[in-house]
Amino acid sequence: MSTKVAFIGFGGVGQSLAGLFLKQKESLNKKYGFDPVVVAVSDLMKGSIYHSEGLDMEKVLDSVKETGNVENYPNQQGLVKGWSSLETIKHSNADIIVEVTFTDVNTGQPAIDHCKTAFNHKKSVVTTNKGPVALAYNELSALAEENDVFWGFEGTVMSGTPALRMPVTTLAGNEITEIKGILNGTTNYILTEMEKGETFQDALEKAQSLGYAEADPTSDIEGHDVRYKAAILANYLMDTPIAAEDIYCKGISDLTVDQIKEALNNNQKWRLLARITKEDGTVKASVKPELVDNDDPLAGISGPTNAIVYECDLAGPIMLTGAGAGLTETAYSLLIDMIHYHRQHALTKI
Incomplete structure (x- = not known):
């Protein structure tokens, strides 16, 4: 049929x-x-x-x-x-x-x-x-x-990359207490280039030339794209209605090369993270640049790749990584x- x-x-x-x-x-x-x-x-x-x-x-x-x-x-x-x-x-x-x-x-x-x-x-x-x-x-x-x-x-x-279906099917039986992830390849590419010494503006222009960033990159670099994705994750996986506009959101446009270098010297990296946390039946969400230690799996995610970590009560932390864009x-x-x-x-x- x-x-x-x-x-x-x-x-x-x-x-x-x-x-x-x-x-x-x-x-x-x-x-x-x-x-x-x-x-x-x-x-x-x-x-x-x-x-x-x-x-x-x-x-x-x-x-x-x-x-x-x-x-x-x-x-x-x-x-x-x-x-x-x-x-x-x-x-x-x-x-x-x-x-x-x-x-x-x-x-x-x-x-x-x-x-x-x-x-x-x-x-x-x-x-x-x-x-x-x-x-x-x-x-x-x-x-x-x-x-x-x-x-x-x-x-x-x-x-x-099955960020929604995988936890619902493969992780069934777990309670997911936190979801955190790198959900925008453009900003992750820019941060990775800045770790190599590029300025924010040069890294952005490079991302645009490669097709990772739009001519108007506001939605990406200011975190708006990730904020909507965080709302979807909260609604679908945490079964809690959160309006996108109620999610704290800060992008990466204020990060400087000096801040990137200082983090590297302290064995850390900046990553733009969506974070959705459930505690005592309450769900909170945020989107902002965060420092992650070099031994954190998310620190190893470079370039335009996406990654998401599900904190499970039975299985422990499970990370899924893959392309976040492409026709x-x-x-x-x-x-x-x-x-x-x-x-x-x-x-x-x-």
């Missing part, structure tokens, strides 16, 4: 996932019985197409590559063009919505409305947008449960969510 998929947003991550569908088609079907059929693509800049029986994704990707627009896809009977994102969610026959739009992380829009609309129309969602999870987790979780649909958001914290890695996180959707949800309906 095929799973019908609609892309809402079709930038680099969406196109990478479409490429994975093509590349992994036989493997996905053979290993998991998962056969994704893309019926719709809707993108604010690239246009919108829908066909109830499925689109030829090679032709869709070729159209985007050649013209920057999906609506140059060859005409065929039954093809619909020009639907908005909400029309696509409401009127397509998709089982699952891949929500990868450009979303304002401060408001969570338009992704929050896309999720609400999908759930209200009995459609599941996988997304890499932090906004809906950080800002509306309880409301959206309840809505998904009420409509018996799946909501996957693994890629919101560490891209393709393929982020697309992979969506694919993993979709395989879990297929296992947990679709198979119960056969």
Whole structure:
């Protein structure tokens, strides 16, 4: 049985996932019985197409590559063009919505409305947008449960590294008392370069030239990106609603080369850490630069790599490390969510 998929947003991550569908088609079907059929693509800049029986994704990707627009896809009977994102969610026959739009992380829009609309129309969602999870987790979780649909958001914290699913499944039975981690590769790269003697500004420019940092790096260097991830971890793993704006947040822009050198001389390193702690039923969270001793596993995390440590009452400290960004890695996180959707949800309906 095929799973019908609609892309809402079709930038680099969406196109990478479409490429994975093509590349992994036989493997996905053979290993998991998962056969994704893309019926719709809707993108604010690239246009919108829908066909109830499925689109030829090679032709869709070729159209985007050649013209920057999906609506140059060859005409065929039954093809619909020009639907908005909400029309696509409401009127397509998709089982699952891949929500990868450009979303304002401060408001969570338009992704929050896309999720609400999908759930209200009995459609599941996988997304890499932090906004809906950080800002509306309880409301959206309840809505998904009420409509018996799946909501996957693994890629919101560490891209393709399973920072959310791993503790829920593999560490089941433990109480996690603290989560701390390096959750932004841009800032960790900058700090690593500063340890080599680079100034903050030179390290930032180098990060931008390598594609690790945006032209406007504020969200990264001031810790805002990590603050949203901390809110997601608190909501999902600590089962405690914490608003992102209530999390203390300080970035790395004030750190100097002298401070970095002084730390190194004291066998320590500066790392921008998210820290979520549960004590006596109360959960507290912060994002700030912290000094870690050289023998701390997080001190050894260099460059754009991410890492997270779960303090467990039974297993002790467990560290997970891996890439926290990248088109393929982020697309992979969506694919993993979709395989879990297929296992947990679709198979119960056969």
